Amino acid sequence: MDVTPCVEFTLRMAKDALEHDLLHEAQYLADYDAVHRSINDRFDLRGSDLATLIVSAFEQNGALSSNRRKQYTHRVQPEAMDAIEAEVKKRIEARGDTSETRAG
DSSP states (O other): OOOHHHHHHHHHHHHHIIIIIHHHHHHHHHHHHHHHHHHHHHOOOOHHHHHHHHHHHHHTTTOOOHHHHHHTTTTSOHHHHHHHHHHHHHHHHHHTOOSOOOOO
């Protein structure tokens, strides 16, 4: 039994994962950490609220939906939400990728 085609396919998929998927994931994590540090230094937000808002903004290409804003209106000041959007947009634009953002 010759399994060469299966092994070649597996190696191509592993190479693709390393070159594309993991690279993209590492960039996302670096962007997330930078946004988190920036916002955390300027605003006093609960960690879980900040994390949710950052992830939501990345999922929506830098915007927080009006529903998300309403959900956090009593815990997060509008200036903090605006800052999160601005930081996430800056990161997305810096990497030149507005077509596909990922949240982890």
